[in-house]
Amino acid sequence: MPTYTPPIRDLQFLLHEVLKISETDLPGHDELAPDFTEAVLEAAGKLSSEVLAPLNVIGDQQGCVLENGVVRTPEGFRAAFDQVKEGGWTALDCDPEYGGQGMPYTMGVATGEMFVSANMAFNMYQGLTHGAYSAIHAHGTDAQKQTYLPKMVSCDWTGTMNLTEPHCGTDLGLLRTKAEPQDDGSYLITGQKIFISAGDHDMAENVIHLVLAKAPGGGEGTKGISLFIVPKFLVNEDGSLGDRNGVSVGALEHKMGIHGNATCVMNYDGAKGWLLGDLHKGMRAMFTMMNEARIGVGLQGYACAVPAYQNALAYAKDRLQGRAVTGAQNPQGAADPLIVHPDIRRSLMDQKSFLEGARALTIWGAHLVDRSHLAGDADAEGLVSLMTPVIKGFLTDKGFDTTVLAQQVLGGHGYVEEWGMSQFVRDARITMIYEGANGVQALDLVGRKLAQDGGKHVMAFFEMIKSFCKEQSGNEAIAADFIDPLKAASKDLQSAAMFFMERGMKNPNDALSGSYDFMHLFGHVTLGFMWARMAVAAQAAIDAGTSEPFHQTKLATGRYYMKRQLPMTATHLARIQSGAATVMELEAEAF
Amino acid sequence: MPTYTPPIRDLQFLLHEVLKISETDLPGHDELAPDFTEAVLEAAGKLSSEVLAPLNVIGDQQGCVLENGVVRTPEGFRAAFDQVKEGGWTALDCDPEYGGQGMPYTMGVATGEMFVSANMAFNMYQGLTHGAYSAIHAHGTDAQKQTYLPKMVSCDWTGTMNLTEPHCGTDLGLLRTKAEPQDDGSYLITGQKIFISAGDHDMAENVIHLVLAKAPGGGEGTKGISLFIVPKFLVNEDGSLGDRNGVSVGALEHKMGIHGNATCVMNYDGAKGWLLGDLHKGMRAMFTMMNEARIGVGLQGYACAVPAYQNALAYAKDRLQGRAVTGAQNPQGAADPLIVHPDIRRSLMDQKSFLEGARALTIWGAHLVDRSHLAGDADAEGLVSLMTPVIKGFLTDKGFDTTVLAQQVLGGHGYVEEWGMSQFVRDARITMIYEGANGVQALDLVGRKLAQDGGKHVMAFFEMIKSFCKEQSGNEAIAADFIDPLKAASKDLQSAAMFFMERGMKNPNDALSGSYDFMHLFGHVTLGFMWARMAVAAQAAIDAGTSEPFHQTKLATGRYYMKRQLPMTATHLARIQSGAATVMELEAEAF
Known part of the structure; x- marks a missing residue:
């Protein structure tokens, strides 16, 4: 295990x-x-x-x-x-x-x-x-907060998000779940929701479903959508639990992974619900949850790969197989441990350098959220809004890749369930899909976030990198290994953004054909930036005479990322600059 | 389904x-x-x-x-x-x-x-x-052939390969299964083998196990290994089946995928076996199977992704979600089909262009095998030997990636088992591991195949690309789209090979740290070459007045590969040229 x-x-x-x-x-x-x-x-x-x-x-x-x-x-x-x-x-x-x-x-x-x-x-x-x-x-x-929040803070009651229906996930404008207003101010909710994580279980007294549904008078598409609170058990005036509400679990999904979580088909048959936020403004209210949820899923993407890496590393140190090409490292043993082999190290360093960079990005993102909420820092808010799709899309793609790399270190033992490596891969896979599939994150980034507030946030991002590089240009211990490659990568990102600006207005497909590569290009630049910041901090500790080997290891890991991962920006840029021509050329029938 | x-x-x-x-x-x-x-x-x-x-x-x-x-x-x-x-x-x-x-x-x-x-x-x-x-x-x-082959050709009897033991897979020199010679010329085989595909089942009368084991007098490591035929049921003189042999299934492995195949722990308890080939030359004999098996696994890698792509494509044409950014394409419907969206097309084109290229490479590889076996073409033999690790390693890595891309097109429906997309991913995953994990393929390519016969085969490969490009340089319809990018990619591959030659002698880790990237770089160049050859053929059909849209589609798909996939060669080269420094720097304890 x-x-x-x-x-x-x-x-x-x-x-x-x-x-x-x-x-x-x-x-x-x-x-x-x-x-x-x-x-x-x-x-x-x-x-x-x-x-x-x-x-x-x-x-x-x-x-x-x-x-x-x-x-x-x-x-x-x-x-x-x-x-x-x-x-x-x-x-x-x-x-x-x-x-x-x-x-x-x-x-x-x-x-x-x-x-x-x-x-x-x-x-x-x-x-x-x-x-x-x-x-x-x-x-x-206030009444809703008093009724629900104390119990949800303690998780005596748990919560869910109900968006997806059988015929729509991304395009919520198509949803069919209905909310009929009642004389007492409540609504009757009727419809079917699918893929509802934690939809029901035996660990809490009540489950509070937040449900998107259409109430009369809201018009077509997403404009007509409102958000409702639909508890599994109705809550009495005194806070005690009353009758079972008209919501039930239709089925559990059989999934590739996250088997321990109940992914439910939820049936609402005239279930009593109460409007949360403004009528017909449900999408806005739901997005409050979704931005937080997206950072949370980005975190899942890499966090799932952390134990995968740890167990691959333990195996690589323990398993004796072959001899180092430069001469036996463990001459008393029957063979050397796997970790002596350059290609095993290449894999372990890919994993380690990504995971530590991803952790830095996510913690930094959370810190920006705090700066925004607690200190009213509007720049921090703009920056984290820009980077939310990068955190979600890039970290989950790379996190999944990392679980696959880790699994590979164990060879056949990685493929059998006994060692637990398969589970990390199967669990991590969902993070690329839920809370907006990663293609939708790329669309959000390029189609929405880049141009938000007149492009102010992306310009601020470039400015931040630039002034950081300028500030550190005299830091000789790290300039060549960290600052120079960061500058080059950032230049690739700017070229890509420029390409979108020049071409995107005339032909939006030119921008959208490169959206996925842009998300990854952005991710690499951001992780390069994180590594440069970590290098500055590690070098400062070394200069101050730290006795921990931690900081030297941090620098070595960062150098690996800059040398071996950051060059991907050139390929992403080349793909982006090839535009829409080859992507859009074929008619659907020709595929 | x-x-x-x-x-x-x-x-x-x-x-x-x-x-x-x-x-x-x-x-x-x-x-x-x-x-x-x-x-x-x-x-x-x-x-x-x-x-x-x-x-x-x-x-x-x-x-x-x-x-x-x-x-x-x-x-x-x-x-x-x-x-x-x-x-x-x-x-x-x-x-x-x-x-x-x-x-x-x-x-x-x-x-x-x-x-x-x-x-x-x-x-x-x-x-x-x-x-x-x-x-x-x-x-x-002759006697062995007469006894076993007719029944195996018809699959009345099936066969297996028994290499791996609990403590060794790649490093077969460590294996412990013993073969004791008997007076009648047979051997008694004793030991445990794991991960034996098709190790036992109820579809054939007999199972013929080929087993690597150590007979006395062969010396240490792989030199002492011989190959034995060990039938599940002993075969009488007249070809009828006799007693059950001393081989049994210890357990079935629980695996991530390929559940329909019985992956067995095989226990040999003094099972009767007969030497196949020369004593203590078992590795050589086993390699006869392994080269064929590796091309076969390369084929599995992409073949598994073919239906994954087909079903993703069908879903993308059928599922209505969102509107094309350039205006509704299906104005009568509630939304446009997924396939109108550039990022969905990016994914489908990645899949399609890889799969058709992979098919070409594998069929060409098989053709080279035929040229070698049937026409005694030594150049073909050298070429296919060089490319076997590329076919195995590159096609299985990319084949797996392709199943993941296909699964992603279905969003949440790709993650639940109901749609069958998860199975393609889980099944394809094994192809990167068995018949030599892909890291071992990369080692085989860089550590063995590159220098084989004084580097003759890789030089022949470059010569072949060069003369093809020269030959087609006047083919104006395809020169810019296919020949120029192929030349550039091939140059990257030559630079990488040159780097290995210059540095590999002094520091083998400099070569081996780049082996995996080299395998992929080689794969991309080879697929680029396949696409250029397909483009020549497609263009010839168009010039000859074909009425099929097939050939235009082929050209468009190839152009996508050249524009969007081939640029990866630059990143692989950059990684390779960064050498061993960042890969090997950390002590094992520092990870």
Whole structure:
């Protein structure tokens, strides 16, 4: 069975040596000293590695079962969920007014990585609840907040997001679920939703569904959509649970992975629901959840690959096979460990350099969210809005690739289920699909975010890279290895953006044909930027006389990324600049 | 359930318009006129799409079961296997002396693609048998050939390859299975083998295991290894079946995919075996099977992705979601089909252009094998030996990627098992691992094949590209789109080879750190070459006034590959030229 080691040192490095969060202006948060965050991370790490990780394989093997209309979760899930709740982990970054601990989102993300790495399917029950909590917190009436939030903060009640229907996922304008207004101000919701993660289970007293549906008078397409709160059990005036609502689980989906999470077909048969936010403004309210959810899925994409890498590494150190080409490294043994072989190292370094870069990007993204929410930093808000599709799309694509690389290190043992590597691949695969398939992320980036506010945010991004490079140009220890390649990669990204600006107006297909490559090009530049920032911090520690080998390792890992991964920007640019011609030429019938 | 459409037209194009096999010198094969090959392909295609493809999902869902020491295959497999045998398909390219039909290997590969596309797990029972047939055919005594080959040609008896043991796969020098010589000239084989595909099942009367084991006196490592024939049931003098031999199935592996094939732990407890080929020369004999097997696995890699692409395409034409950015294409419908969206086309074109290129490369490889075996063409032999690791490694990596792309087109429907897309991904994954993990293919290419015969074969490869480009430089219709990019890509490959030559002697790690990128770089150049050759053939048909849209589509698809895939050579070269420094820098403890 795979094991999991929480990356506490690396998270602390990011929080304190790179982002310096205790020195940043985050009003109301003076608690974030290294000792404090370390204690929080240690506790979350312990729960993750000792309680949640051992349940990961069990969840995969047993899956969820629908019996007499009720979903049963795998053995041990319920007891573990109680431990998570009792530890206050579900409340970590929630509003103290509703029982939350009020820590910054950054801490929620840092601890969340470990929960996801340990057991992604399990963590989704809590993750979906957090998304629903955020939507109600942002758009609910006072009464709704009082009714639902305390119970959702504690995860006594969990939450879901209901968007997809059998005939539509991306194009929500087509949805058919109806909401009929009642005299008491409530609505009756009728329709079928599919792919509803954590749709039902046996770990909470109630499930609060947030459901997109069409109420009369809203017009065609997405304009007619509203968002409704539809609890599984109706809630009485005094907060106690009343009757079962008209919502039921039609079926559980059989999926490639995340077997431990109940992916449900939900049937709404005149279920009682209450409007959340404004009538016919459901899409806007739902997007509150979706931006957070997309960063969360980007996190899943790489977090799922962290234990995959760790177990591949352990295997590579342990498994004796062949001899190093430069002479035996383990002459007493029957053979050398796999890790002596250059191609195994190439694979491990690909994994390691991506994962540490991805962690930096996600934590930085969370920090920008905090700067935006807590300090009202509009630039941070613009930047994170621009980069949300990059975090979601790039990190999940590369995270999945990383699980495949890790699986490959084990050879045939990676393909059999016994070693648990297959599960990481199968679980990670969903992250490229849900919360907007990655093609939709690329479309969001190129079709929407690039031009947002007159292109202000992407210009700010380039400006930030430029001034960082200028600032560090005299930092001789890292200039050649980090700053020069970052400049070159950033130039490729600017050329691509320029190509879109020049051609996109005349022929939008010229931009959209390159959208996916642009998302990856952006991702590489961003990870290059993260590595350069980490290099600056690592070099500073070395210059200050650190005795830890950690910082030298960080520099070496970063050099690998700059040399071996960043050159991808040239290929992405070449593809983008080839335009739409070869992409759009064939008639549909000619395929 | 997914459907499958045999690519008869494309195969005929390759056989007759590109390779012109009926005009090539293949002594003893005057039968290969277009009508003849079309009839063969049509019949194989019909069997594949109508009989084997519908069993693919069933095989995945039911898997194989070990009951009382006997393996039971999924429902319908046995009847289908009988149909394959009765149609003579297992005998297609086998020696007529033993009941084979004596067609060239090229025809075996062309029909084989369809069998694999339809049902990879099922086809492995026959595929492994063919490998074992080839080894006995090449190395067996007359008596052994008479005893085993007729039954194996008909697949009344099937075959296996037994290499891997729990502690060694790649490094066979470590193997522990023992062979004790007996007075009657036989050996007693004792040991455990794992990951044995088609190790046992209920579709044949006997299973003929080819087993690597160590007989006394051979010395250390791979030198001491011999190859043995170990039948499940002993064979009497008259050819009838005798006693059960001392070989049994210890367990079935639970795997990510290919559930329909029985992957067995095989226990040999003093099983009677007979030496195949020379004592202590087992590795050489096994390699006879392995080269064929590696081309076969390369074929599996892309063939598995063919129906994945076909079903993604059907979905993209059928599913209505969103509107084309340039205006509604299906104004009567609620939305436009997915295929109007540039990023969906980008994905479909990536799939299509890879698959058609991969098919060309594999059929060309098979043709080179025929030229080598039937016409004694030593250049062809050298070329195919050089390219075997490329065919295996590149086509399986990209084939797997292609199944992932295809799955992505279906969004959430790709992730649930109901649509069958997950199975293509899970099945394709094994092709990157077995018959030598792809890292081992890269090592074989760079560490062995490049320098083989003084580098003669790689020089011949470059010469071939060069003279082809020269020959076509006046072909104005295709020069700019195909010949120029092929020249540039080939130059990148030469630069990489040069880098290895200059640096590899002093520091072998400099070469081996780039081996994987070199394999992919080689793959891209080869596919670029295939596309250029296909373009020449397609253009010739157009110039001759063809009325088929097929040839224009072929050119458009090729242009996509040259513009959008071939630029990867620059990134691979950059990585290679970065050498070993960043790959080898970290101590194992520092990871």
